[in-house]
Amino acid sequence: MTTIYDIAKATGYSPTTVSKVFNHYSDVSEKTKNKILDAAKEMGYLPNSHARTLMTKKSWTIGILFNEFSGMGIRHPFFNGVLDSFKRAAEAQGYDLMFISDNIGGKSSSYLEHCRFRSVDGVVIVLADALDPGVEELVDSGLPCVILDYESRKAGTVCSDNVNGSFLAVQYLYELGHRHIAHISGGEVTFAGRHRRLGYEMAVSRLKLGKREDYIVTGGVHFSTRDGYAAMSLLLDLDQPPTAVLAAGDNLALGAIKAAQDRGLKVPEDLSVIGFDDIEAAGLVTPALTTIRQDISSIGKRAADMLIQSIETVRAPEAVVLPVELVVRDSCKPL
Template sequence: MITIYDIAKRTGYSPTTVSKVFNNYNDVSVKTRGKILDAAKEMGYLPNSHARTLMTKKSWTIGILFNEPSGVGIRHPFFNGVIDSFKKTAEAEGYDLMFISDNIGGKSSSYVEHCRFRSVDGVIVIMADRKDPGLQELLESGIPCFLLDFESSQAGTICSDNINGSFLAVQYLYELGHRQIAHISGGTDTFAGQQRQLGYEMAIDRLKLKRREEYITGGGGFFSVESGYEAMNRLLDLEQPPTAVLAAGDNLALGAVKAIRNRGLQVPEHISVIGFDDIEAAGLVYPGLTTIRQNVQEMGSRAAQMLIHSIETVRAPESVVLPVELVIRDSCRAI
């Protein structure tokens, strides 16, 4: 079994310096760190987690609180991509991940109890219910937390520029000649849904278009294909249906396209559709879905970096808003 003493002998550095590298001390130069890590990799060294925990007083474990109400869970491409990117960055820094719930072994408990039972060093909160009292307890517990798509003064947060994304979409449709632009909302119970609807409303007002309440609709599901399908059918039943639709998520947009086709209409010949997220399916369907792209990899990686920084140093909560971009494909046309 390879030990730090073997690596010290191979590299010529002291066992103390080798130990500091594996425990992420910041008083080791980049050059020295690189040589030690290269040697460790060549020799097949695996650090002893128990010894590392005793030395650093840390568990080297990050909790993931994922409480998404639709039941889709991490199967949704957006959440899957964020968690995958977060995982890669956290693991590169030596951290393991585990999911946090309010149930341990069939016994009801709080998130805080679970976190303390597992001795996690910090928690990334993804798609939490803002009405959940357990979340507020967690934020007040002193355990380092970082929130995705959320507003809080008690923890660091990261999100895409949802407002500007919707604005870009409506502006693009306006430039194509559309004046009757509807919005399939993801609902105002979520931060992203609220912000994207706000961006739509701001664009309608700024472009001096008539605001029509019946042009803002959602379904019973949460950012789902079924919800988009139901909402689009309501829009098509209007006396004056829209000529273009901004959906607050790509799954909503795909459901809208299905509803349009089931009415014997075509996209974009009869109705233009824009989504939000740029999931993989957006570029695979026909016609290709014009959408607002979120940088999923950047979001997950930045969230991991910032949470780890808050675990390892004392710092005030920081909020980051990532830029988005309009991806033009074939689901919109000029009129």
């Protein structure tokens, strides 16, 4: 079995320097680090996790708290992609991942108790429920935390620019000549839902479209195709249905398109629809969905980097808002 002494001999560096590389010390140059890591890979070296834990006083484990109050589930393509990016970034820096729940061995516990039981070094929290006292207890504990799609003064946060994304979508529809633009909202419970609605309302105000309460229909916190279908059905029942719709999520948009088609309408000939997220299915359906793209890879990587930095050095919580972009496909048409 290859040891750090074998790698030291092969590279010409001291065993201490080799050990520092595997334990992520910052006082080793990138050139030295890369040479040692390349040699370790060629020689099939696997660091001893127990020895590393004893040396660094860390478990080298990050907890993932996927708070499923919304019922979306980890199979949702957006969060699945974000967590995949987070996983790759964390593992590249030597960390393993573990899911955290409020259950240990079949017995009810708090999230914090589970984190302490598993000795995780930090936690990434997805779909945080502001009303969940367990999440609040965890964030207040001092354990390094990063929360996705959330606002907090006590933990680092990473989200997309949801407000500007909705604004861009409405502005694009306006430029196509639409003046009756509705919004299928993600509701007020979720951070993304609130901010995407805010962006829609800001655009309606600045473009002087005239706010209509009946043009804002809550699609539900699940952001599902079923919710989008139901919301679009309500909009189509109005005396003056919209000519264009911004949905707060791509699944909502896909459901809205199906509802319109079931009424005998064509998209985009009779109704223009824009989604939000740019999940994989958005470019595969017919018509291909115009949408607001979130940078899934950057969200996951930035969250991992931020959390690991807070684990390894004491730092104030940071709030990161990442830019979005409009992806024009086939589901919108000029009037």
